[in-house]
Amino acid sequence: MTMRARWSDLALVPLVFGVALFVRRYALHTPLWLDEQMIARNIRDRDFGELVGRLGNNQSAPLGWLWSQRALVSLFGTDEYVLRLLPLLAAIGTLVLAWWAGRRWLGPVGAVALVTSVATSSAAIRYAAEVKQYSDDLFWTMLLLVATMVLLERPRPALRSYVLWWSVAAVACLCSMGAMLATPVCAMVVVGAGWRRAGLRAVAPFLIWLAAFTVHYLASLRYVVGSDYMTAFWGRRGYPPADAGPRELAGWAWDRLVVLGRDPLGLSPHDLELVSHLFWLLVVLGCLAAAWRRRSFGVLLAGVVVFGYVLAVAEIVPLYMRMAIWILPAVYVAIGFAADAGARLVVASVRARRVHAGGLAGAAAVLLVGALLAPLIVARAGPQRVAASDERAATRWLAGLHRPGDLTLVLSSSRHTVGWYADSLRPRQEPVFAPPPAGAPCTGTELSAVVDGYRRVLIYGNPKPGQPTRTGEQLRADAAAVGTVVATGSYGPAVIALVVDVRPAAERAPAGCYRLL
Template sequence: MHGSSQEPTTPEATAPAADGWRPRLRALWDSPRLPAVLIGLGIALRLVQYASRRSLWIDEAWLALNIINRSWGRLLLPLDFCQGSPIGFVLLAKAAVVAFGTGELALRLVPFLAGAFSVYAFWLLARGWLGRNAAIPALALFALLRFPVYYAAEVKPYSLDVLWTVVLYLLFTPVLNGETGLRRLLPLAAAGVVAVWFSYPASFVLPGAGMTLAVVLLLRRQWAGLARAAVMGGAWAVSFAACYLVNLRQLATNPSQQDFWQHAFVPLDSLGGTAGWLRKAFMGLFQRTLGLPTSAGAAVVAALLFAVGFGVMLRTDRRKLAALVAPGMLCFLAATLRMYPFRGRLLLFLVPGMLILIGAGAARIAAARSHRAMRLVGPLLLVMLFVPTAGSALAAALPPYGHEEIRPVIEHMREHRQPGDLVYVHWGAYPAFEYYRQTRGYDFELWEKGICSPRNPSAYVQQLQEAVTAHDVRRVWFLISHDRAHERAFFESALEEMGARHHRFRAEGASAYLFELDRTAP
């Protein structure tokens, strides 16, 4: 060591220095604090999103109006505005509103708590199924990924879907390992009966993992355990049937939902169309569901590690692999039958299983030392996956993820309005406008709810002209959000023909325009 410090330019001198980072990296990797740091980071990122109190956007606002304005009993009936949400989630959100008020933090409390707790629960699952080394990269992704973080602060049940999936897999773990006594089956049976009322995708996780369990018990000739599992499955089926009659039936047969999600159903009109859809759907799992960055190739790397992890578990633990894959296959079958969309946020419940496979693949790549190429390619792939993912997550923390920041726009209009001003509320802005009008007491003397007519925009002008004439106003505020690409330009052009644009205020995803009308114009 002394000689190396005196001759730093020789190969012998530089070798220890070059190797110095490896022991430190190994010490960091082996540190018992690393899982706690990653868990804390995941919870902190979710807390930042939750505490930011971003404005409710259209989907949240529709559901929030149901939660706020309906009684407990009426929440059991089909929801207004073509909304569909598990009864258990809606009732929990109602309880939070009753306890803490009608603000954004109260409405998002249940998703946040579910998202925060799911980080720790996922670590327990990944460590139990993969071992520590493969569980660490899976946990890191779970902590950082965009959509698991984002949906932990949205008035939607997707964060709860993830938590229920993890909890059910945790309860399945000892049973898949052959422990089929009542002490193991009763908690799983009870959780399954309850889960379908809080999470629609539990209806895929339970039969998917349940069928895997049945095959395992059948091959082992554990007839007593198979009989108990059959009773458990019967209890799940009864609970699901009741949930379907009370809650799911109206959603499954809703033509508006079918039309909205038509591109998320498997097309069967041609072989080429189906193949193209499958390719996009597979990559969509990594881009739209996990929310991995696409510019740096992180989504492609994740897909590669997913495939490697699939191969690893196919050789090492087919029971758990089947339990992970079967729910996704059932979901795909439902999409083929046009019963459940296979896209984006509705597949967030697949994230835990996907990350377990990616973690297994990452560990296998990192451990590959047989070829010099793999010693170089393996670390490069991991860097391509984790660096942009971490950068995206940390960059989004300040500022937090935004969507349709309509609250500051409404507040700006309220501060700058004059008596007699008319507010024309674009149809896409109406749900959030109505939510804030009710909960914040924003009292606009004159306002008009815009019709929804994106295919016939001339109807907008007719409605606006009728409102201006009926109220005899000279100043019109135009509030717009969640608009189609052509609507904003059309409105601006039509209003400018009626008068001069006096003022404009913009926020992310929302805008307000003030026009002073020329009453002499035709």
């Protein structure tokens, strides 16, 4: 069967633009950063069976995603290109699904707006080149939304249609925690809309999803739910204030629109509050426009966003940053419907040969969508910022200079970098500068004692933004006190990469006090 060209296919232009943005970010081949290193060490160092259960380094990811990554690593190695291939494909897949949805349900203006929203999404661009599962959250949630809308528009779906839908939801459950969160909303809409037409046929295949969820929970998710580490990590971020009353809760919900506009939506930082509220106004109008087309469409799109708030109020999933990525497909589809409805009102006004309120409102909606998306297009098309520090090169440089018997001192913030790129740098210790109170003796270990018995010491670290840099600065000074720096690597303004020849104990100057981890 051939596919005839439509005006909606103009959305192929932003699709190609989006693919170019994703591939450009992927092609930078940047070193893995801390979060990537921690999950990548699980993928590299564990086999398929060992990925079942609690992961190391306080990490969590869907089992299907972990196994897919492990398969790629087994076949092609651990280069950054390999590790980031699945996230890239998922991001491109999200774009393709957005184009297909626009082609099926929207006109040219709506389809272009929908695909452009995805193509310029800061979350989609970032996670298309990051060894994390969030790109898969976008893909599987978008696929689940599209599959739900296809099912909803069928007058009398057969049993096999419901079996297929629940099967898609089951696979999404194994591969994406975000899609798992969206499934209850999609399922309620599917069952609610299909009950009169299909009765138990709409519900019975639920057992397919339940089996997949049960297996996933027992194998992986139960180690994530209620995690003390994650609870401490997120704190109150993404949740309403404790013991908030109705007024405080409403204020939090309103303020959350700006927070989500910053991340994960990545809207223009100029007048962010106004831009965010206008954007969410368009989302509301888009949900209404979708409901005008088919009531269940509007309920589906609005339901995903509302459910995100429900989970945050219940303190189950924070509505913040990457934890809110799963609501974005519904948001972007709603923007497409808003732009499409506006364009249709303008066309109706032109055909009627008179200006009326509907035409003016439609023109305003289309212009507002364009005004919000245009700065994103310009910003995303601009030059890419490259990380100032190259930890990959720094650790490999040190590994090339390492000799048997050398001591390596590594800042705690960089232990995963060394473990990933240069695990041969052993023996290793992690010093933390711990100066005693004035006049008190050192309760830790003086650096002179740490290096006792070694002829050479290799020192490495890259303090992360927001972390104390004092240990790194002190190590530089103390290195000169206990030995002679014979090699220095220049791999970024904050990176410490030193090779030190240790002097005899009698020739060492006093050095700092450290705790060794």
